[in-house]
Amino acid sequence: MYKLLKKCLNSPFLWPAIALVIAINLWLGIKAGGDNLLEIPPAARWGIVSLEMAGTVDKAKAILQVWARKSPEGIPLRTIALHSLIYDCGFLVLYTATLAMACLISATLIDTRHPKLARMGLAKLGRGLAHLQGVVAALDTVENIALWRILRSSGLYVWPALAKACAVPKFALIAITFTYILVVFVVRLGEIKQRIRQNTVAAT
DSSP states (O other), rough: OHHHHHHHTTTTTTTHHHHHHHHHHHHHHHEEETTTTTTTTTTTTTTHHHHHTTHHHOHHHHHHHHHSSBOTTTTTTHHHHHHHHHHHHHHHHHHHHHHHHHHHHHHHHHHHOOOHHHHHTTHHHHHHHHHHHHHHHHHHHHHHHHHHHHHHHHHOHHHHHHHHHHHHHHHHHHHHHHHHHHHHHHHHHHHHHHHHHHHHHHOO
């Protein structure tokens, strides 16, 4: 695996592959968000995320009342929300796998090209975050079950609290992972800039 990731770093197909995976994630993310049709302020300002973070029966009921209306195509918004959870089942597999692979590639980059950062534990952190994407996927799955029960009105009492209890650590882990990947990406850009500058100086 380590050797394969090292080869990936030098592959000309790495960046096109990353762009393709990001595009697929964005498309699935939009579908999992209900095609932005569920964003109705103030109760459901953030669409399905508002329901994830509701936390209480009253807030969940307020969102469901807003979603009692229909979309411009005549489809009930609650039906769109239910369909969005089906898309989210595929999305959670893809985005967690993407984040895990990005963390492993970042850790390999640090291990092979930045020994000082590796000694600081940043490579180990990347591998740890990659493994934690399994936890993110599990939290998202339980959250989706809770949201499904809320949308089907299968007893609201425990489900809003359970959805929020899963959503908060899920978003926290995703934010930490994105921050790690962004830091390594900035380091990589700095490395590329320095190499270009050295090549320019050498050419003159």
